Amino acid sequence: MIQRDRLVNDFEAMSQFTASGEGINRLAFTDADWAGRQYIIDRMVDAGLTVETDGFGNVIGYKVGKNPDLPVVMVGSHTDSVPNGGNYDGVVGVLSAIESVRSMNDDGFEHDHTIAVVSFMCEESGRFGDSTLGSKAMRGELTVQDLHRLRDKQGTSLYEVLKGRNLNPDEIEQVEYKRPVKSFTEIHIEQGKVLEHEQKRIGIVTGIAAPERFYVTIRGNADHSGATPMNLRHDALCGASKIILGIEEIAAMQEEPPVVGTVGIVEVTPGAMNVIPGVVKLGVDIRSISEVARNSVVTLIKEFIDVTAEKRGLSYTIEPVAQDHPVAMHPAMIREIEEVVTSLGVEYMALPSGAGHDAMHWADDVPTGMIFIPCLGGISHNPAEFAEMDDIVTGAEVLDKVLRKLSLEDTKLV
The missing domain is CATH 3.40.630.10 (Zn peptidases)
Incomplete structure (x- = not known):
């Protein structure tokens, strides 16, 4: 026993x-x-x-x-x-x-x-x-x-x-x-x-x-925090923040079957208090018991990233990590x-x-x-x-x- x-x-x-x-x-x-x-x-x-x-x-x-x-x-x-x-x-x-x-x-x-x-x-x-x-x-x-x-x-x-x-x-x-x-x-x-x-x-x-995971790297301009007016900034972290909240909202919209979305990694460069963030890397994890529901949410998230980057004058790349079933x-x-x-x-x-x-x-x-x-x-x-x-x-x-x-x-x- x-x-x-x-x-x-x-x-x-x-x-x-x-x-x-x-x-x-x-x-x-x-x-x-x-x-x-x-x-x-x-x-x-x-x-x-x-x-x-x-x-x-x-x-x-x-x-x-x-x-x-x-x-x-x-x-x-x-x-x-x-x-x-x-x-x-x-x-x-x-x-x-x-x-x-x-x-x-x-x-x-x-x-x-x-x-x-x-x-x-x-x-x-x-x-x-x-x-x-x-x-x-x-x-x-x-x-x-x-x-x-x-x-x-x-x-x-x-x-x-x-x-x-x-x-x-x-x-x-x-x-x-x-x-x-x-x-x-x-x-x-x-x-x-x-x-x-x-x-x-x-x-x-x-x-x-099962998760689909990918990295999103958002690129703006790392300008001086004091010398750059707000209307001339391309702040990668502000764009990334909008994307993080968007991932939460998009995942929450899918109620049945449910999908969960998490941004568990945020890496900011250069990471100085007096420099506007120029590059931000996000680690994204999207999961569901339904592959169809998960894939639909991932598609919406990627469309949202594209729209957000364009509005803010940012560029981005997406690097796949895993796509389990x-x-x-x-x-x-x-x-x-x-x-x-x-x-x-x-x-x-x-x-x-x-x-x-x-x-x-x-x-x-x-x-x-x-x-x-x-x-x-x-x-x-x-x-x-x-x-x-x-x-x-x-x-x-x-x-x-x-x-x-x-x-x-x-x-x-x-």
């Missing part, structure tokens, strides 16, 4: 792997992230898993079944964080999966399918602007060109970062996972307030929203999770995920399911992020039973 003490120890240990600063700072491929990755490898080995790593650094631990030729039952999440993040986002999924394996070992549980526990690298976009990169690599969706294109705030490319970790970015196409996969399951904190508000212990995810969870996986939750007598509800997850990259070809547990106040990507250990244990118990069912050859996902 699931052991609370083991989970408490694991979460405490993972909280120590962080760079300086408030909250958890475990950005992808940094020393803190790499140390946390090693901790996960060690726990997988302790649990008797056969551990492999791929060319992107993803960690895969195998609990071999009675029939190794059958497709694997895959489960996983991530352990990297955003800047000043929390210790539950992603970590719940990886540690719960390892604890499920330990629980099976304790019970002497025998299964037909091999179980593959995965800790995906670089799920968060906090360092390179694009998210779920470890999953994309395993799905064959990353190219060498992508690795050169994606850069952190210091200008270091993902290609260079992988080289620095003694990985082989030139063979990124070879990272694609070739073994047949029966199912993919991920457990995660909700990162929202719905479960807490509805007083439900478990959420069964019906679908995952919203996905639905597999009906059979939803049913299997629901049956387990019902058998445990746990209060639950079905709900969509507004946040993106590694699971979204498996859902097109593999029966995929997601389990949510509540987080305090719905807060995530924040030092105040918190999940009750009682809820983590309940989630791990659900995951454990789901994986046991899926790992039996008699369980058919149709």
